[in-house]
Amino acid sequence: MRFRLALAAAASLALTAPAAPALAAPALAAPAAATSASTASLVFGACPTDIAQSFPALTCATLPVPVDYSRPFGAHLSLLVTKHAAKDPAKRLGSLVLNPGGPGGGGASYAGTLTKTDATGFTRLAPAVLDAYDVIGFDPRGVAHSNAISCTEPTYFGPPQPDPDLRANRDELWKTWAGYADGCAAKAGALLPHLGTGNVARDLDGLRAALGDAKLNYLGFSYGTYLGAVYGKLYPQNVGRMIIDGNIDPTPEDVWYKASLNQATAMQKRFDSYLGWIAQYDNVFHLGKSVAEVRAGWTKALTDFRTNPRDQVGGSELLSTALGMMYTESNWTPFAQAISAYVVNGDDAPLAEFAAPYLGADAEEGLAAFNAVVCSDSVWPRDRATWERDTSEVAKTSQFAWYNVFTSPCHSWSVQSKGRPEITGKDLPGILMFNTVGDPATPYEGALRLHAALPTSVLVTERDSGKHCVFGNSRASVNPAANAIGTKYLLTGELPSADTSVAGHPLPVPTPAAPKVFKATRATPVE
Template sequence: MGELMQKFRAAALAVALGTALGMALGAAVVAPAGATPKPSLSFDACPGDLATPYPAMTCASVQVPLDYAAPGKGQATLLISKVPARDPAKRRGALFVNPGGPGAGAASYVGKLTKPDGKGVTRLPPSVLDSYDIIGMDPRGVGHSSPFGCVDPGYFGGPQPDPDAAAGRERLWQTWAKFAAGCQAKAGAVLPHLGTVNVAKDMDLIRDRMGERKLSYLGFSYGTYLGAVYGELFGPKADRMILDGNVNPVPEDLWYQAALAQPPAVQKRVTDWLAWVAKYDPVFHLGTSAAETTKAWNAALEEFRAHPHGAVGANELLGLTFNVMFAEVGWEALGRALSDYTVKHDDSALVGMASPDTGAGAVQTTSAFQSVICADAAWPADRAVYERDTAAVAKGSQFAWYNTFASGAACANWPAPHGTRVPITGKALPKILMFNSVGDPSTPYAGAVKMHNALPGSVLVTERDSGKHCVFANPIGYANERAQQLGAAYLTTGQLPPSDTTIGGHPVPGPSGATAASLDRSPA
């Protein structure tokens, strides 16, 4: 959502303030259909927080109409980042990327995908970096693009109310209803113009101002829906497109249904994680069976529920665990933190990992996230609907109330009109490539099948025996070499698998310095 969602909630990553969107006058100018547009963007130095970690990246600022129906009534200023193609002789165009969220910025994401790690390996394959300018656009309200915030920093200071207690839910509902009122007070003029349709239009305007006749696209999580919407609006302008970690585009109330679909998938990953912890009991000392490690996890959760540790209660602990399940790279750290608490009675690691960020950046992220999902599609207006539907999901997942109630309270009380879901048909898109792991906790596989069916020219690559969120060029998970090969071949040559295909999942490494086969099974 990961984006979808990398769940930007007060409990786990929480929230932050910025400034209102700019309102200078101006209008969009788009080249006639079929014409090769003339470049009008000038890329130069990036802001310091981007230039320091990513010195190879350049940036440009672009003004876009706040309202495309009335382009003379206001503008937003967007930040665009670029890493140019490494081999000009092989350059075939611009590859726009979006990391999802909504609320996650693409400007910094370009750096993450292109910067070599300590071993010289980049997340995007070398052949792709040779062939494309990699382009990242911070969507309106996100990152450096006319930021805004609905509440002041510290509004979501922990511990937040327990979502599984009726009294806690009442407090949560009021907290997020006041958040929605804060959005109206601080950014009411821009709220109607922050949905996915406007972001897609911004992308196409940027394409035009870069002088590109077409754009290629790589979208993760929420970015898959953005890519599909772009295809509906500007299909002939799309060249090659990869959608990875796919949103189910079918429901009219798509983000509400996405919030309900995630908790069971996350619960399955928690089960996998606890089985992995049991496999390495000589490291974690929480039990040699999944039943024993599950008991340890449940005991910690209930203790934090009854007696919060500083800013961390059950809400924050659920939020931390929810986010860690997106990629196995965090499994060891969470397992060791749970072990420290359970075995050594030391809560410092667990509290440190789960303590919420209540600063300005987190408020901005949450404000952008809620503004898009509340604006994009219908949400129930009746609180009783949230209570009924979430209670049903909670029968099979500890994360149901945590995941649904905050966004539900905000969107049920949203001060701007809900938009209408864009029907996805793929009628004007070229053949595209899709990836999804079979156990993705953020964008469950059933939704990927729905997106695949909605895009007749798509080929779906399924990563079996895997539950990480997103597969190709994944900057938060372990790489799948076969996925890297397939994605690179498609982007550079246009070659697609002849039909839908399944690739093997990556093995989950053991804890640092240990393997299951070599560990001593003696008691701690």
């Protein structure tokens, strides 16, 4: 998913302000008398400023799609689409459409992330892929440049957030998130019934047609794996080459509720491995040579911040930050330095700075889009007793349980779910799957279940790794063997003959002269 990191970035705020007043839903375009997603053609030109400045090689277009597919000529939305054109027209194989996860992740800019050359000349997608494909990104409906929805003012949660591990705070949290659900219904109610994965998959097929492609070639990460699976359920005849990486378990009736519970367990395993990594470098961090010693230092910091919050940072903010650090190893060293500064030197400023929540409007909009999908895609329990019983059970072994499950509005969501589709894999061509064996966001057991539900898929497992997602990573955590398998498949359609595995990528090696702690301001796309 990037699932739950989207929430961690914004839900690590806290409620002190009243709920925002009701505002109008995002403006919808007038009915389109002769244009629909299935017949539209795309004209690419200039991009919005934020995308153009970061990724000047991209061009942009807008795709009109019906708000309600049962009324194709009614009101419509405009989806932002980006393109990084194939560099060698003679080798062009078509389009490769991306989804970075979330749900609520903006895919328009992600086309730039995967295609932009870094200072060393490295690109996340191989040069041969960039020669052969127009790499296409898009912001899904309700996200970023595609009629972004909003549920509250960015200050609604007003940090520090009440710590859900403390029983005395749970009444307040339950009311807070119920109020948030009311805000979503008031501000985005007209769109909420139409923002689920099924409609995003229909948009995806409209995009395929508008691009002029007979088949959809697709690369989906995290939540994007579920989107890909749903697309395959709806349009198996239109699936071309599909890579899905960091895979969602589609089998439970309550998909996203179960995902929250299972993710809390997997996050704890990953965090324990992080503590072990810190212990290997006691000469750098001075937090001890055993997991128990390092855990004691972390627990000291967490307990202190819970008892005496530092401005915007309390226990929930520290847990949110720790959870976010588990997706990749890119910030392991500075986060460990911040813990060390507190434990060893009594300096709480680096840890407070590191965990300070990001309060931008885009974070609030991302949280709104996230919940609009997960709360209505599948059923959630409506009674508090079930949430508390299930979370209490997971909390016996995971410190992330209460934070990961209880900070959600889905118990009070205004849109009743129609239930999740059954993923059968019927009539699909060969699909390539990637997953790390220790993925904390999309646990490996779920990847195995999706693999079983897609009989034509081949699963590539990154061994001895706990990172979220495998293919197309940055240079710091690239897995060349995985990239070679994915690149070959995209260029030739050839899959490995059977499920296989690749060695894990190296973990960072910190030194006493490691870079200064920096403040992570928001969740970022898969690295």
